[in-house]
Amino acid sequence: MNPLTLRPLLALLPLLATLLLQWIWPWLQPYAWVLVFILMGVIFSAFYERLRKANQQAVESLAAVRTINEKLKTRVQERTAELARSRESILQSEERLQESDRRLAEIVQGMTEACFALDNDWRFTFVNDRTETLLRHQRQSMLGRTIWETFPQLNGTPMEALYRRAMAERVPVAFEVFSPVAERWLDIRLFPSGDGLAAFLLDIDARKKVEVALRESESRYRGTLDTMMEGCQIIGRDWRYLYINEVAAFHGHRPAHELLGRTMMESYPGIETTSVFTAMQRCMDEQKPMQMENAFVYPDGTRATFQLGIQPVPEGVFVLSLDITERKRAEEKINQLNAELEQRVIERTAQLEAANKELESFSYSVSHDLRAPLRAMDGFSRALQEDCSAQLSCDGQRYLQIIRNSAQRMGHLIDDLLTFSRLSRVPLSKRTIDTRLLVQSALDDLSTVREGRQIDLRISELPTCEGDPALLRQVWINLLSNAFKYTLKREAVVVEIGCTVEPERNVYFVRDNGTGFDMRYVHKLFGVFQRLHRVEDYEGTGVGLAIVQRIIHRHGGAVWADAALDQGATFYFTLQEANK
Amino acid sequence: MNQSNIVEILLVEDSLEDLELTHRSLQKANLGNHIHTTRDGAEALDFIFCEGAYATRRIEDTPKLILLDLKLPKVDGLEVLQRIKADPRTRHIPIVMLTSSKEQTDVVKSYHLGVNSYREAGGL
Numbered sequence: 001m002n003p004l005t006l007r008p009l010l011a012l013l014p015l016l017a018t019l020l021l022q023w024i025w026p027w028l029q030p031y032a033w034v035l036v037f038i039l040m041g042v043i044f045s046a047f048y049e050r051l052r053k054a055n056q057q058a059v060e061s062l063a064a065v066r067t068i069n070e071k072l073k074t075r076v077q078e079r080t081a082e083l084a085r086s087r088e089s090i091l092q093s094e095e096r097l098q099e100s101d102r103r104l105a106e107i108v109q110g111m112t113e114a115c116f117a118l119d120n121d122w123r124f125t126f127v128n129d130r131t132e133t134l135l136r137h138q139r140q141s142m143l144g145r146t147i148w149e150t151f152p153q154l155n156g157t158p159m160e161a162l163y164r165r166a167m168a169e170r171v172p173v174a175f176e177v178f179s180p181v182a183e184r185w186l187d188i189r190l191f192p193s194g195d196g197l198a199a200f201l202l203d204i205d206a207r208k209k210v211e212v213a214l215r216e217s218e219s220r221y222r223g224t225l226d227t228m229m230e231g232c233q234i235i236g237r238d239w240r241y242l243y244i245n246e247v248a249a250f251h252g253h254r255p256a257h258e259l260l261g262r263t264m265m266e267s268y269p270g271i272e273t274t275s276v277f278t279a280m281q282r283c284m285d286e287q288k289p290m291q292m293e294n295a296f297v298y299p300d301g302t303r304a305t306f307q308l309g310i311q312p313v314p315e316g317v318f319v320l321s322l323d324i325t326e327r328k329r330a331e332e333k334i335n336q337l338n339a340e341l342e343q344r345v346i347e348r349t350a351q352l353e354a355a356n357k358e359l360e361s362f363s364y365s366v367s368h369d370l371r372a373p374l375r376a377m378d379g380f381s382r383a384l385q386e387d388c389s390a391q392l393s394c395d396g397q398r399y400l401q402i403i404r405n406s407a408q409r410m411g412h413l414i415d416d417l418l419t420f421s422r423l424s425r426v427p428l429s430k431r432t433i434d435t436r437l438l439v440q441s442a443l444d445d446l447s448t449v450r451e452g453r454q455i456d457l458r459i460s461e462l463p464t465c466e467g468d469p470a471l472l473r474q475v476w477i478n479l480l481s482n483a484f485k486y487t488l489k490r491e492a493v494v495v496e497i498g499c500t501v502e503p504e505r506n507v508y509f510v511r512d513n514g515t516g517f518d519m520r521y522v523h524k525l526f527g528v529f530q531r532l533h534r535v536e537d538y539e540g541t542g543v544g545l546a547i548v549q550r551i552i553h554r555h556g557g558a559v560w561a562d563a564a565l566d567q568g569a570t571f572y573f574t575l576q577e578a579n580k
Numbered sequence: 581m582n583q584s585n586i587v588e589i590l591l592v593e594d595s596l597e598d599l600e601l602t603h604r605s606l607q608k609a610n611l612g613n614h615i616h617t618t619r620d621g622a623e624a625l626d627f628i629f630c631e632g633a634y635a636t637r638r639i640e641d642t643p644k645l646i647l648l649d650l651k652l653p654k655v656d657g658l659e660v661l662q663r664i665k666a667d668p669r670t671r672h673i674p675i676v677m678l679t680s681s682k683e684q685t686d687v688v689k690s691y692h693l694g695v696n697s698y699r700e701a702g703g704l
Contacts, residue, residue, distance in 0.1 A: 402597055521622070521654045531653050534619055536596060 013043070114201035117193060120167070122146040125196065134182050134201060153180045159188070166190035167197055176204065185209075231306075231321035234313060237284060239263040242315055251306060251321050253298055279310055280317050287312045293324070356425055363418055370414060378407040409541075413529075416543035419474075420528060423550045428468045430555075432578040435462035435508070438469060439497055442476035449484050453493065460498035463506050464578035471551045472575075478544040479510040479571050485538055486514035486569065505557070505574045513568040525561055548573070588614035590643040592624040592660065593678065594652055602647065602678070616643070621655030624648070625663055628670055642673050650679035650686055658689055665694040 017039070108115050108126075114134040117126035124142040132139055135151070142150050147163070154160050159177055166173040170192040179186045182201075185208035189200045225232045231248030235241060240263050244256040252259070254267065264271050271277050279290045290310040297303050305328045309320040381404045389397055439462060443450075465472075480495070487493040496511040517525070517532045524530045526549040531542040552559045552573045563569035589611060593599045599617060606612045618624040626632035628646075630639050646664070650657040657677060664670045676697040677690045687698055 402600070406597055518622075518654070524654065529651075531594075533653070534594065 112202075114203075115199065116142070116201075117196060117198050118147060118167075119194075119196040122148060122167075124150070131201070134184075134186075134203060136182070151181045162188075163190060163197070166192065176208070178208075229322075231319075231323075233319045233321070234315055234317070235264065235280065235319065236316040239265060239316075241267070248319075248321060251296075251304070251323060276308065279308070280319070283310045283312050283317050359421065359425070363421060371411065374407045374411055374414075378404050378411075381407070413541050413543075416541045416547075417528075420543055420547055420550065423471070423547060423554070426471075428471070428554060430466055430468055433465050433467055433469050433472060435465055435499070435506075438473055439476055439480075442473055442480055445477055446481055446484065449481060453484070455484065455487070456492070456494045458494065458496045458498075460496070462497070462499050462508070463501060465506055465508075465575040466578050467555050467575055468551075471554070475548050475551050475573065476510075478548050479573075482544060482571070483510050483512035483514065483569075485540070486516075486533075487512050488514075488538070490514060501577070502574075504577065506577050507572055507574050509570055509572045511568065511570040516563040516565050516567050516569045518565050519563060522561060522563075526559065545571075588644050589616070590624065590627060590646045591615055591617045592619075592621065592647065592652065592657070593617065593649045594619050595649075598649070598678070619653075621652040621657060621660045623654075624652075624660050625655060628664060628673075629667070639669055642670060644674075646673055646675045647678055648675055650677055650690070658686075658693065661690065661693045661695055 109128050111128055111130060114131035115126075115128045116124055116131045119125050123144055123146050127139045127142050131137075131142075135142075137150065148155055148160075154163075157180070159175075159179070162173050162175055165171070172189065172191050174187070174189045176185065176187050178184070179188075179201075182203070184203055184205035187202040187204045189202075191198045191200075225243070225245050228245060228247065231251040232243070232245045233241065233248045234243040240261060241256075241259040244252075244259055246256070249256040249259070259267050264277070275292070276294050279292055282288070283290045289312065290308075292308050292310075293305060294308050295303060295305045304323060304325045307322040307324045309322075311318045311320070381400045384392070385397065385400050385404075392400065436459075439459065443457075480497075483495045484493075487495065490513060492513075494513045497509075498511075499506050499508045501507075515533070515538075521532050525532065526545045527542075528546040529542040530546075531540065533540075548571075549559050552575075555575055557574040557576070559571070559573040561569060561571045589606065591599070591602060591606075593602060603612060603615065606615060616627065618627050623633075624646075627634045627637070628639075628642070630637040648657050648660060652660070657679070661675060661677070664673060664675065671694070674696040675694075676699055677695050678699055679686065690698060
């Protein structure tokens with residue numbers, strides 16, 4: 001028991017003893033001494049117990065205090081050690097901080113960005129190296145002065161407003177601007193620092209110029225695409241319309257804003273089953289350009305045909321569409337016309353064949369039936385000359401001769417006309433011809449014409465040609481016989497035969513120094529029965545050169561002449577050179 | 581051939597046979613004294629318009645009649661006709677076309693160009 005709790009009981013002890021003595025004393029008096037001794041023993045025992053407990057408590061308390069003291073001592077020692085360590089750490093941190101500051105200052109000095117600090121009076125308090133070069137001012141001329149004194153060109157600019165906003169509102173501000181100080185594009189970032197501002201300036205001039213150039217380029221390309229006559233679309237890899245020009249929108253009968261951002265499948269349900277879609281997919285997958293024609297049926301049933309060029313681009317595919325509906329219609333019409341024309345050609349060919357047959361029959365009649373009366377005229381005139389010449393006057397005999405001459409002349413005319421007519425009908429049998437041999441053969445044919453005449457015949461090199469040998473032989477005969485005929489009145493006759501080689505063709509010529517002709521009438525030269533000379537001067541039917549022209553034209557060549565009166569003539573004709 | 585100023589008839593003909601027959605017919609009709617002959621269209625125009633070999637002639641001395649073959653060397657009869665009828669100094673000269681052509685187009689063209697008559701050559 002705690003001795004302190006016994007204290008009230010102990011105070012009551014004298015009262016209790018008095019009461020006890022007064023009440024029981026008479027009975028206890030004989031045993032008073034014994035009782036006193038018992039009572040005193042109890043009291044002493046109680047006091048002793050109390051003292052012992054108090055002592056014990058005191059001992060325990062002292063031990064506890066000692067323990068607490070020990071603990072406190074230990075904690076004080078620990079705390080002291082801790083404080084010592086902490087102080088050490090603080091000292092180290094301070095050193096590190098100083099080192100860090102030094103490094104930071106070095107970094108800021110050496111930064112590629114320009115960096116400067118302003119106090120709340122706008123005075124430069126720090127300027128790094130790059131600032132000097134970028135703003136083209138010495139550090140000394142900036143430090144201590146305000147930014148507005150140093151760079152008065154900033155006053156009143158949007159830049160000034162942004163600086164003032166960052167300073168007043170204490171918020172970071174970033175912007176890109178063409179600086180009138182640096183005369184370049186700068187990326188400027190302002191941060192509140194202490195009670196001033198820190199500014200970081202990055203030179204973005206090159207990037208900005210590239211951006212401007214890119215923007216201009218893009219704008220130019222976009223402008224070009226926008227105004228192109230062809231439809232242009234860019235479709236992304238997810239089949240979304242990324243770009244559509246007006247023409248493409250017109251082609252699709254859908255405004256661009258309805259399509260942009262939506263997929264093709266959303267815009268045109270079922271398109272994934274079409275050949276166009278397949279082509280686009282192949283173009284995307286294989287990165288190969290595709291070309292195709294596509295017939296498109298609009299919801300209202302009208303049709304249009306487009307020529308599509310599909311090109312792979314980084315975003316997906318670029319589709320160029322050209323409306324060829326009209327061209328297709330025209331082509332169909334042309335095809336139809338061609339078919340009709342072919343039919344007409346077939347019909348005409350049949351008609352022509354029939355006409356040719358008729359002509360052949362006619363020619364047969366001409367050559368046989370018309371000759372019969374001519375033969376009679378000539379024959380009976382000759383009979384008159386032979387049998388009755390004595391009864392005829394000189395005039396009569398001359399008239400008879402004229403009749404005979406005319407009949408014979410008509411025979412020649414019929415022959416030449418038939419030759420000319422036949423030339424248009426006989427098929428060409430082309431092969432490579434040795435022109436030299438052909439000319440020699442023609443000259444052999446004309447040997448009787450040349451007989452007894454002194455002709456200086458000059459033959460140059462004659463290259464081979466492609467043609468029908470029989471017909472070309474006739475050309476050489478006609479031209480050479482003309483040359484011999486129209487030089488009859490010359491004493492020194494020169495006839496030249498030659499050729500000049502031009503690309504793809506040979507130009508052959510026959511030149512004489514004969515009577516020539518007036519070039520004013522050259523256009524009549526190759527006409528049938530056209531003659532520039534009198535028949536009594538130079539005989540002929542006027543068909544020879546017409547035959548020459550027809551043969552050369554049938555060979556795809558040209559024929560022309562050059563001459564002057566009394567100064568000879570040159571006839572030229574062209575033929576395809578022989579295949580090499 | 582008479583090249584004097586009093587040419588009554590100009591005969592333009594290239595065929596010698598036709599020329600002789602025409603001359604014969606004209607002589608039989610007592611018209612053979614004042615005939616001048618040219619053998620092609622170019623020579624006929626030179627005669628009428630006093631050019632080339634006929635530069636010394638006077639254009640006022642126009643023939644009273646021209647007998648013109650349709651088919652002529654150098655310049656054909658239709659062109660000669662056209663040139664004569666196009667010139668106010670000569671358009672009044674009567675012209676008779678001589679030809680063996682019975683082609684309707686030739687006849688129509690000739691009348692269209694102002695020819696006065698149309699006869700078969702050599703058969704006057």
